[in-house]
Amino acid sequence: MHLRSGKVAMKQLSGLDAVFLHLETPQMPMHVGALHLFERAPGTRGRFAAALRRHVASRLPIAPPLRRRLVPMPLNLANPAWEPAVPDLAWHVVEHRLPAGSGLAELEALVGRLHPVLLDRERPLWRFHVIEGLAPGPDRRRRVALYTQLHHAAVDGQAAVALAQALLDTTPEPRDVAVAARPARRFRLGTPQLLGGLLSNELRQVGGLIKAVPGSAVALGQMARQGLGGLAGSAVQRLRALLRPPAEAAAGASRAVVGNLGLAPRTPFNASVTETRAFATVGLPLRELKLLRKALDASLNDVVMMVCSGALRHWFLQAAAQGRPGLPRRSLVAAVPVSLRAAGDATANNQAAMTLVKLGTHLADRAERVAYLRAASASMKQNLGSIKTLMPLDFPSLGLPWLLGTATRLAGRTRLAERIPPVANVVISNVPGPGFPLYLAGARMLSNHPASIVVHGLALNITVQTYDQSLDVGLMACGRAMPDVQVLAAAMREELEALLQWASA
Template sequence: MKQLSGLDATFLFLETDEMPMHVGSAHVFELPPGTRGKFVTRLRKHMAERVPLSPVLRQRLWWMPLNLANPAWVDAEPDLKWHVVEEKLPASAPSPQAALEAVIGRLHATRLDRGRPLWRMHVVEGLPPGPQGQRRLGLYIQMHHAAADGQAAVALAQVLLDLQPEGRKIELRPSKRQKVFELGSATMLRSALANEAAQVLRIVKGLPGTVGTLAGAAGDALKHSALLGDGRGSAFGNLSLAPRTPFNVNVGTGRAFAGLSLPLHTLKDVAHAHEATLNDIVLYLCSTALRRYLAHHQALPRKSLVAAVPISLRAKGDTTADNQASMSQVSLGTHLSDPRRRLAHIKAATAAMKATMGSLKSVLPTDFPSIGVPWLMEALTALYGKARVAERVPQLANVVISNVPGPPVPLYMAGARMLSNWPTSIVAHGVALNITVESYADQMEFGLVADATAAADMRRLAEALQAAFDELPLLAPRQRPTGAAALPELARTGRQVAGQIAGRMAGKVAEGVMQRVGGVVKSAVDTVTQGVVRGAVQGVVAARTGKAGAKPAQPVKAGRAAKTGKAPARKKAKAAGLR
């Protein structure tokens, strides 16, 4: 019996009508010229060939008696006429993109049937053709989070998708394993108790090392905590309560979705130029877009927004279809108006997060004892939602932002080329916005999902993301002016030097006399310095323009000042009674 891990089962126990716990992806596909017939029929045939390659597509839940502990997986034969269905694009939307996003938002709010394998595909017909008349269609894929996390979904995509339109030859080896379509109560209870004992024993053995690791990580986190900051913005705020925003509310049964594709090579170039990671730039774009979006709604808090960022605990090369992830916090620097300071803030915050999570990865559990947990978690989830606790207590995060590496080359399914790959993820009470990002070929794909009541205008947030991308040149470091453009700066520098000299001279005089003479001394020195600076500048200009015969201007003498009616500072000082 394969019982669900504690983390996998958690997504089942947290699920309600308001919080469906499936993830997925939205796509636009383009068919080869001359393709005839319904694509949904082609896709069902394609899935019939690929389902045997992936256990997650042909297993369903089998519940423990009295829901006493985590359920288990048993074999199932998927009904492809139910799992692969067709949708029509509504004609009332202002644009095909808006219509597709509306369909995806509606479908993403619908829970999967727990009596079947926890996945479904929706073919959306009605998109306009491509530039050369190629037929295009939409596809929305649902997969319950209890069955797969983000990286496991990417591994599943490698089974379903191909590198060429013709597909690939599938060679199936007959399995010697006996299929199990149901489990007896006695078998389930014995297995659950044995698994429980093994979990407790593992926790007890690892407790000393876990406590030490947690203590060290907590100390590292507190170093950069906004809770212990000096109030001047020196802390990065990863360990901090999130400010109140329109996203920190209870969610309902509706969803709003928008997708955006940005050129990946540009984001990589920007990251390289600023010694940042690609994830830093993704967080910067999200931060800038959220700042613009909330300012439009007059809801931008003075304190920085905090993002909940999933952290993969999966070992390299592990493609098992289960959840191996945890969650951390990153301050987004939305309180900073200067783009460079905002990026620097995010870089420091992500570095602090990585330093903390690096030591925690080895001790964070993905499985734990489950006897009685289903009752407790389902009761607490219902109470949390009905009492609207999320709107009464401070939250740890305002938004979930996840970045998953995806396939680096164009892919095909059932002969159609995938043009876009927008992820769709989960929103929950208290965090009504989720931004999931996945790379695909030469694109970075942003999938924006929100509660339809808290933030119905996800298209506006997608436009703010596009604007943030268009403004990336603002991150370029400021260049010092040269040549003629440097004259104003040079003059300002001369005046500053003059002020410093005058201040030092006046500081040698008694305080009472300084008030009468300081201004005169500063005026005289300022006049001399301006002459020197003007002469130096004229010399530079003459040298650059090739006028070798030009003579530098002579400094102004004190006697010249007397001819203009301005007595030298020495005579004025004598008149004031100084010797």
């Protein structure tokens, strides 16, 4: 919905965008971001925070998510709207200083402390944390880190990539941006205008949903038939017929049937989350991942899932050895976001849905586990068209802020996530990124590890993004459910090496 008065325009948030606002609590912050490591050019003087403020100021004209803030509807009856705003860069770009010579462990711990802090809804919903005090690189060049926070109501993974393209450069010398920013006028529409536009938008959304009902019914029928077909066959029996060599196992996976519908086993991750976070990172060489992809004739996303599967299996086996809950007998299930964006669409909003993939963690034999996961991934891809048809990006929101907000708080207080059967155990998200080095305010970015969201019932999030010659992984977990997330990060590196050895045997 667009509400206008003179030259001022406000756009009401879509249903999907606003859900991230309504679900937010102190236990479930709904912002995403990343931990970046930068190397400053030799001879560079001054504080990086000051340079970054100047740089961001020059890019605001081409970075709409950084210069808008929320306008609530009267009585919080429906989704809020965006209005233009001028960010206070002294507040939005803040500096932290670690003890001199700090490294990755100190960085990860700081992100774990910063991530639960909610963004101020009276301001544009973002904040950049510059982190000084790091040990220099091997060539003694000065290093600095940046932890970014962007509310998920404003961007999804692909929109965040588009924003990064506006802020980052391909050379140390920042490019000129010749777009003039429109001045933000501090003007808000009156209650009658807001209510009139709100009711008009609600009617339009109801009409859109009614038109979508026939297509959704067909999609549901297709998914049900595919799901029942997958459940009817015995996946294990089919997999035993597969040959052991990796190449043949990969080819045979396309003949196996693994249905992704059904409940997931209960794990320590299926818990109500607290206000604490544990964060870990790992960088996987992109060259090795591509070699594995070629050897198995698989997609890069399939290879990522294979690495996660083996690493999770390792983590649970180690937990069992320490007297904690061990590996479930049934496969863990990953909730996997999928983009609904059309090619070239860089709109700063959310256009994504969620699907499920079984990870095959219950299978000790690596050939069977890889084939199982390939089959599960193929089944998921068959349902993607139906999922895109079913998932509305916008829907009526009258009363939704009250309803969702109250339900979320009640679910947290009653620990509902530990009472209902889980449908997934972990979120695994793969966001494509650039295959070349980038620069920010003249500093070269060395790594780009995502920092994402955990929610009640899904206390672990693994998000990966390709950057330059690496696949940078960010693992965010509830500090109570999984305080040793660094163990899982190390297991991902070990699993990649094991898969490479197995595939080359």
